[in-house]
Amino acid sequence: xxxxxxxxxxxxxxxxxxxxxxxxxxxxxxxxxxxxxxxxxxxxxxxxxxxxxxxxxxxxxxxxxxxxxxxxxxxxxxxxxxxxxxxxxxxxxxxxxxxxxxxxxxxxxxxxxxxxxxxxxxxxxxxxxxxxxxxxxxxxxxxxxxx
Numbered sequence: 001x002x003x004x005x006x007x008x009x010x011x012x013x014x015x016x017x018x019x020x021x022x023x024x025x026x027x028x029x030x031x032x033x034x035x036x037x038x039x040x041x042x043x044x045x046x047x048x049x050x051x052x053x054x055x056x057x058x059x060x061x062x063x064x065x066x067x068x069x070x071x072x073x074x075x076x077x078x079x080x081x082x083x084x085x086x087x088x089x090x091x092x093x094x095x096x097x098x099x100x101x102x103x104x105x106x107x108x109x110x111x112x113x114x115x116x117x118x119x120x121x122x123x124x125x126x127x128x129x130x131x132x133x134x135x136x137x138x139x140x141x142x143x144x145x146x147x
Contacts, residue, residue: 049131061141077116092116
């Protein structure tokens with residue numbers, strides 16, 4: 001069978017193939033860099049400590065928003081919340097934050113804590129917790145205004 005090539009078709013040169021390899025290599029490198037950066041970010045933001053803190057913060061804000069009174073108790077890491085269902089106290093002991101209701105028993109809420117601070121400033125509650133791993137989380141919520 002005869003070969004019907006036009007005069008413009010000359011095939012691939014070595015330079016064309018080298019350019020294709022360079023482009024494919026650059027795209028692959030960028031893709032790998034992007035996926036490792038995203039996976040590192042997700043690992044850093046979704047630690048067990050952060051999930052534990054989110055659960056603690058959800059429970060704390062629920063109590064605070066239904067409270068008739070919120071105040072610091074003696075130290076900067078002790079908080080008293082008065083609600084219609086009882087008196088709650090959050091405080092730090094050793095490496096944990098614990099909760100008690102009406103002075104009956106203690107329930108550990110957060111573990112592996114290096115330091116914590118509660119600040120009640122007017123109508124704003126600020127809670128800062130530093131874990132032993134070095135992760136520091138700071139959140140704020142508005143308090144219910146007194147009637």
